Amino acid sequence: MLIRVAVITPEDFAPLITECAEEFTNILYTTYYYGNPMECDQLMEQIQDCDVLLFAGPLPYYFAMRTSGQRKLPAVYIPSDEYTLTLNLGHILLNREEGLKSLSVDIPKLAYLQQAVEEWQLDASGWCVRDYSQIIDGVGTNFDPEALIHFHRENVESGRANLVLTSVDYVHTQLRDAGIPCVNLIVPKKSIREALVKAAHFGQLMISENAQIAVGLAAINPVDGDLGTSTKPDAGIMLQQMLLELGKETDASIQQLGLDQFIIYGTRGSIEQMTGDFTHMPAMGNMEQLFNVTISMGFGFGMTAKEAEANARIGLFHARKQPESSSAFLVTNEKEVIGPLDVNPRAFHLKSDNRDILHVAEQTGLSVATITKLTSFINLRRDNRFTATDLAEYLQFSRRSAERMLKKLMDKGFVETVGEEQPYQQGRPRAVYRINF
Structure with missing residues (x-):
């Protein structure tokens, strides 16, 4: 299996990496040079057709992660330890x-x-x-x-x-x-070789993941009441044509399940291509304006077609919970839900073996999925202080629903109030909360 590695390095350090990389017959590498490591986020835009990123040190890795993290590419760096x-x-x-x-x-x-x-x-x-x-x-x-x-x-x-x-x-x-x-700083060849071995390992995992079975479901939803008898077939025909074009581009198969629902069969790699590495839902043209409809899409990965389809149905369920606009959700074989697919998709797990999360769910009566959403919310913010409005916006709940959730957590000591904020001169101040688990 040939692993395509993009090497991000200063030009004068490249020969040493090349010398070590030539010892690995399963690595095909392309080199990208930088002068200042703080410019590596711009360099990432040039990188094409690779399985894994290898950085010359922790600095270029750090500054490039804003871009490579979005592309879902595995990345390693040569340590300065x-x-x-x-x-x-x-x-x-x-x-x-x-x-x-x-x-x-x-x-x-x-x-x-x-x-x-x-x-x-x-x-x-x-x-x-x-x-x-x-x-x-x-x-x-x-x-x-x-x-x-x-x-x-x-x-x-x-x-x-x-x-x-x-x-x-x-x-x-x-x-x-x-x-x-x-x-x-002189970088020992041992560290370079170990980083190359790690990159090759991650690349193999990436290729294996990309070959994983994937299923997608696409459905048409009326915006206001039932669709008219003439509009529904037209919307279905147009959606089918768009999906068939998408299938040609990504080597996926499209089948019609009914007048307003379609199923997509492909690989994880084809769905990543279809969604731009999970950063947007596939383009649906101007169907919303033409037919007064929204499109809901669910994608699922699995080790079998049955598992992938079951996960796709979970994704479709979450997409349909947003009736005001077209949206897409993805569910991995590890039951991680990602979506709605846009530039900053949220992620949470439907299941967990984390004892702390299971304990909180058991004590409060909230679902594991809800608790993992809450922990993802805190990790994303890098600040364990928030208001009910902040949480409601992230979870796409009403503020009242977020307050009810917080009350359950507070009753069991998992959340406490740590202050108030008053964003406007008039009106009641908002409580500021902190999570204790």
Whole structure:
């Protein structure tokens, strides 16, 4: 099985990755170069026809994830970890006359350097160190390449350091050109090979997933009352023509189940292509305006056609719960519901083996699906404080329904009020809640 890998790297680091990649006969790689890692989100727009992304380090991975995350592509990066730092400290000790007494260092995570220093049993009390841990842990110091350049330059010019060790290619280039004694982090071949093995493994999983059986269901819904006898056949004919064209483009089979419902047979890869990696429902032209209808679509994946069709019916059920507009939902073989399919689709699980979620569901009488929606809501916000209105908008509930849900959770101690907000000068203030599970 040939795995197509897109390698995102600085140009001067590419030969080392190429040398290691040539050892793997099952990898076909294409290289994309960047100068500043903060520009990698733009570079992602150029990448086509690949199974997995391989980044030269955690920085390009971090800045590209906004785009690659939407495309649902698996991605790995070559780490700048304690093993890498241990190798680099040894290299400086043996090859640089400045030695290790006065270093100015930038690293993704401080703990990596602490472990390397412990391995070498070094005295690092005179070192100037700055990390950018947010890219690894999601919290901590932000990454600012210009601030790092200023940090290192000031340390060397003031005499606090006589050598810079940087983990950022862009910073190394700028300091080197300015005549600052600087060493770029050496990446061991072992780390590159391990990242390539991981990329190949993820690529194989991706290809296997894309071959998974997929079923789609499309149905016509009247907007106002029943469709007229002449309108319904016309809408059905037009929908069938659109689906047949879509089937030709994605190698999927289309069959008519009734006057207003169709079934689509394909693979996971064909549905991903049809929905733009789950970012939009297939285009239905101007059927809504022509026939005063909406289109509901449900897609399902499974190990068998029966399982995929059952999941598609669940997706169609959720799509039909939004009668005011056309929508599509997708249900995976792991019972994850994704939708409505748009630029920012929501996701929740219909089942869970998470004991905390099961405990909350059992204590409150709420469904597992509802509790997983709630946890997805908090994870998406990265802020465990919200109002009933915030929750209602996310869940597409009425505010009253969201308040009833919150009351059940509060009665069992899973939610508490932590304050109030008053977005308008008049009217009652809104309670601000926090989840405790």
